[in-house]
Amino acid sequence: MSVVIPVYQGERTLGSLVAELEPLTQARSTPGGRRMVVEEVLLVFDHGPDGSADVIRALAREHTFIRPIWLSRNFGQHPATLAGMASSGGEWIVTMDEDGQHDPAAIGGLLDTALDEQATVVYARPTNPAPHGALRNSASKTSKWFLAKALSGGESTKFQSYRLVLGEVGRSLAAYAGSEAYLDVALGWIAGEVVSSPVALRAEEGRPSGYRLRTLLSHFWRMVLSSGTKGLRLVSLIGVLFSFCGLVIVVYVLISYIFFDVGDEVRGWASTIVVLLFGFGAVLFSLGVIAEYVGVAVKTAMGKPPYLIVSDPAQGPLGRRE
Structure with a gap:
């Protein structure tokens, strides 16, 4: 497995999240008895306002399974996720947030669901309300319902940033998805069976959400435009x-x-x-x-690219300050 984590404001949360992922880098059994191992964790730096870059470098020095991915500027969560998918090498790709909401212990359950139902995409289905407040949760449910019913968005009610994707499907998507495509809508264009698996969401680890009203409206509008004509x-x-x-x-x-x-x-x-x-x-x-x-x-x-991967700025010409 490859775990892809887009990083925007992960200075305070990445360390504990990687510590939870570390035991999964040793072969173990899923709840259904399958053998699995996380071979790499790709931290995609999306030029956030905090010290996430230094944390990523420190984690890469400490752990061999950490693979930093450096973007040339801030592109947003979905393009950063696509960049991580394109750089992955696992048979399966897990995408998750940096803020600690997503419990890495649930990865085995996602894999069991994929194999039991022969699905190429498995979304985490929250068993509890998301820790964002009633207004944002209601708006999220309403927008997904609108996309599914009014615009025939299919599986949009299942959309979650905590997802398991077949590796070749995720890498193929990253190769051709346009800059304005909504990641989950684009996945629906090529994925076979799309299912969900029950997962309990956790509270964000003491940091404000990086999403503002303008950002959420932009996400919704991208979902609408990506849904076709x-x-x-x-x-x-x-x-x-x-x-x-x-x-x-x-x-x-x-x-x-x-x-x-x-x-x-x-x-x-x-x-x-x-x-x-x-x-x-x-x-x-x-x-x-x-x-x-x-x-x-x-x-x-x-030909506007959805993302651009570069080398670590601290190791290149930008890092030569003397």
Whole structure:
């Protein structure tokens, strides 16, 4: 197995997480009696604001199973995860967060589920509420439901950053996924059976979440765009709906003038303005959605990479300060 950990703010949590992973680097049995071993732990440095880089270097000197992966700048969690997948060599790839939420002891259960159900992707299914607060948990469930139902996102309700992926599937995905692709949506394009396995989440180890409202909204929007052209079809549906409403209003006005006495005074200016504003708002929203799809296509055509791996800056020209 290869364990991939994108690192953004791991200065205070990486040491204890690696200490929990270290026993798994010796061959052992899963709960189902299979033999497994973690051969490498890839720490992907994503240029966070703390001292994670120094911690990664110290851990690499101390443990032979640690493999640092250095990105040229901050790309985000999903591109960092893809970079780790591309650099891995295990038959299976485990991805997990740096903050201590994900218990490494559950890796064996994920592998048992994959082999029992012949699945190429296994997501951790939390058996307890995520330690993020009721508002964020509700927003996460709602967005996943919307993607699964409204945009036919398939397995989106299972999405979790704690996942087990067949090695060749993960490395193939990292080879072709575009810069705007949402990792889990892209996995669904090629994965065979996708299942989940029960795992208890732990509290984050005394550090604030690296996600802010803007970041979470960006993740949701990337999920929508990566789901295909369903968003554009929704735009078309909105256009048809407003056209039908306009037709109904026209019929109502004609019937009123023909069969009822409406008088000579001018009426309905407020209603007319409301309809115009609402209609123009729908048009502008639709154009905005189309523009987002065009933007994704342009970035893909220009060859924008989802990540770029470089050497350790401290060991290269940037590290020569004298």
